[in-house]
Amino acid sequence: MRFLLEKLILIILCYMQILAAAQKLKTYNTKYDSFNETHYTELDVQKPAMISNDALQITPDSASEDFDRKNKSGRIFLKTPFRLWDGHSSNKSTSKIASFTTSFLINIYRPKNETAAEGLAFVIASNTQLPPNSEGAYLGLTNAKTDGNISNKFIAIEIDTFKQSFDPDGNHVGIDINGVESVKTESLSKHGIDIAPIGPKFFNFWVQYNGSSKVLDIFVAEQEEKTGPTPPKPYSPILSYKNLDLKNIVNEYSYFGFSGSTGNYSQLNCVLRWNLTVDYLDKGQKEWLHIGLAIGVPIIVLFLGAIWLGYYLNKRRVLRSNSDILGKLKSLPGTPREFKFRELKKATNNFDEKHKLGQGGFGVVYRGKIASENREIAVKWFSRENLKGQDDFLAELTIINRLRHKHLVPLLGWCHRNMKLLLVYEYMPNGSLDHHLFRGPEVETLNWNFRHKIISGVASALQYLHNEYDQRVVHRDLKASNIMVDANFNARLGDFGLARALDNEKTSYAEAEGVLGTIGYIAPECFHTGRATRQSDVYAFGAVILEVVCGLRPGTKIGNFTYLADWVWFMHRDGHLLEAVDPRLKGDYDAEQAERLLLLGLACSHPIASERPRTQDIVQIIAGTVPTPIVPPFKPAFVWPSMMPLDIDSSAANTGSITTASLTTSHYNSGWSDQQYVNRENYTGNSMV
Structure with a gap:
């Protein structure tokens, strides 16, 4: 006791x-997500900075040709200060320090294609006031008299577009403490990034500071369109700084915001979006x-x-x-290897955030290495560690336990300890197909041979799941991010977290939670039935085909079209089908193969499930041993056939080509008008802020 x-x-x-x-x-x-005049109540705008054109204009923007944009500086800060450390603590060395995470979308634009100058900065400062004479090299932070003084009490992440004598070049990021001569810099040019090119471009920056570890990390990625989705944060920071103690730099109460300047040349320094999270100290x-x-x-x-x-x-x-x-x-028959939890913990460095490969609704995937075997692995930790999570875990393990196919990601083993559920896969060094299609200029564009090879491999894997395995398996989440690429650029279909095996007498699987999957890849009938079938997998595969050939995501909005498939169907109707091919290929592709794949992609995207090709026919169409499907010039409308079975048996339908005999006039009521042909560039061109 x-x-x-x-x-x-x-x-x-x-x-x-x-x-x-x-x-x-x-x-x-x-x-x-954008800015307007109502935000003047929350933001301290130090002129000549302004809020206009839905953006923070850190240095002024004006439509007037007579307006002089040169030798200007400005600041825009949140009016609210934050307590970043404890100034009353009896032990300053152990007192708690705040943490913060911020992301912002910028556009640095040269209106007359002049030399870029000077740049902008994300700043934490003791006050919001703009220093006098802070134009040019001083970025709205200091001036010739005060630069470098410890009384300045600021830290800034500079995005510099003009080379001073102390700069590595005119295209870099740097960390500034109380002065504009950075304590650490990183050239953007060697990463394939031009932050202020001729013409508008948009870049997302992420800045993270951990008050416990005292580490500051900076990430950057290009965004294709101003209003488009935010790209994923890169795996590794472009610049990192350790042992950065905020209490030795800024005041206990400090402000967050932006500053910027121009010099003898003119440019616009715009912030279009801004997210900020601060874990600050409570006064009470x-x-x-x-x-x-x-x-x-x-x-x-x-x-x-x-x-x-x-x-x-x-x-x-x-x-x-x-x-x-x-x-x-x-x-389970043929149970794979059981890993010890401590073994996986060591392999992933205690599941370090830096080892994270991806995250979805069913779990987080980490990269790891088993040193004793010199083997790299991918560890999937299920996030729903309850009864439903166990069902998902068992379903995935039960299905993939005995799957053996060269185009499936191999399962190595599993781990279960105190409700922790983990699966261990072979690591794919080239990442996902999504990574190679959309991760920016630092990743070389996939050539045509690799694209055709990947599509063929996924089709082979789907045929195995649907018809060759001893059970019918519907994947239910076929998409580019779930298609891995091995060292030889062979496709490996993975992530069976949504997959389900169908009993012999069943043709579909119904999920109690409703429609699961990813928008753009979900077949229209699934929204009505909540059921997954082999035909719904084929629909998702069609979206993948168009995504790979066109280099655009299925949910891409082009002109008046909400989805990529609608636009490709329009191009087919107008006789310009091959102009849908990814322009990054620069014409280096097999035209016959490209046309066959685009038509197959449309065939698989047919709104009526029974009209889609079977997987065994798909494999032969890709190989060129079966004729290309006949695709109608107009996209048929979705019509729900109440008496039609949900999954057509392989012997019950001729799905080698799309027919139009069963389509009524209403099927062609697509809502398209007889608009004149407009090419891809007219739809996707960027615009200046």
């Missing part, structure tokens, strides 16, 4: 420390601690007792659950 009491007191003291520490931090979130931390000490201990004792009881009951439930799931796992 005495031992238990001592432990309880120790736990109470520790808990109070945790309580005191937790009260120090509060979270602030703000998100600006000591009051909370006193309240906790005065009335919290009795409550904590009761609370800990409830926790102990809950822990005891939960432990019994976990032990029973572990026994059940382990029994099911070990009863």
Whole structure:
């Protein structure tokens, strides 16, 4: 009893420390998808900066040719300061420091194609006031008299477009502390990035600071269109700085915002979107601690007792659950290797965020290496570690346990410990197909042979799942990010988190949670039935074909068309089908193969499930041994055939080509008008802010 009491007191003291520490931090979130005049109430705009054209114009923008944009500087800051460290702490070396994460979309534009100058910066500063004479090289941060003074109390992430004597070049990012001569820089040119090119371009920046580790990381990626979706944050930072202690640099209460300048040349320095999250210190931390000490201990004792009881009951439930799931796992035929959790923890460096390969609704995937075997692995940790998560885990493992095909990602093993559910796959060094199609200029464009090879490989994998495996398997989440590329650029279909095996007497699988999958790849009938079939997999495969050939995502909006397939069908109707081919190929492709694949993609995208090709025919069409499908000039409308079976048996329909005999006039009511032909460039060209 005495031992238990001592432990309880120790736990109470520790808990109070945790309580005191937790009260120090509060979270602030703000998100600006665009800017307008109403935001003047939240932002301190130091002229000549302004808010116009849906953006923060850090240096002025004007339509007037007489307006002089040269030798200007400006600032735009949030009016609210944040407490970034504890100035009253008795131990400054251990006092808590705030953390923050921000992302922003910028456009640096040269109106007359002049030399770029000077740039802009994301800033944390002791005040929002614009220093006098801070144009040119001083980026709105300092001036000739104050530059470098420790009394400046700011840190800035500069995006510099003009080379000074202390700069590496005129196209770099840098970290500035109290002055414009950076403590660390990184040239953007060697990463294939030109931050201020001739013509409009848009770049997303991410800046992350961890107050515990005192590490600042900067990431950058190009965004294709101003209003398009934000690209994924790159895996590695373009610039990182360690041992950065904010309390030695900025005031306890400081402001977040932007500054910028121009010099003897003119340019626009625009911020189009801005997200900011700050974990800052609460002013009332000591009051909370006193309240906790005065009335919290009795409550904590009761609370800990409830926790102990809950822990005891939960432990019994976990032990029973572990026994059940382990029994099911070990009863699987041909069970793959069981990995120890500590083995996977070591391989992934304790599941380090830097080892993360991707994340979805069913889990997170980490890269790892088993040193003793000199083998690289991909570890999928299921995120829904409850009864439903166990069902997903068992479903995926049950299906892929015995799958053997050269175009499927090989499963190496599994791990289950204390409700932690993990699957281990062979690591694919070239990443996903999505990565090679859309991750910017730093990734070389896939040539035509590789594209054709990947499509052929995925078709072969789908034929295996649908017809050659001892059970019919519907993948249900076929998309570019789930198609991996091995060292020889062979396609490997992976991520069976949504896959389900169909019993012999069943033709479809219904999901109680409703339609699952990714918009653009989901067949129209699935929204009505909530059922996945082989035909819905074929529809998703059609979206992948068009995505690979055109170099555009299925949900890309082009002109008046909401989806890529609609635009390609329009190009087919107007006799310009081959102009849908990805222009990044620069004409270096096999025209006959490209036309065959585009028509096959449209055939697979047919709104009526029974009119889509079968997978065994798809494989032959791609190989050129079966004629190309006949595709009508207008996209048929979706018509729900209430009496039609959900999955057409391979012997029941002629789906080698699309026919039009069963289509009524209403099927062709696509909503298209007889507009004149407009090419891809007219739809996708960027515009200046």
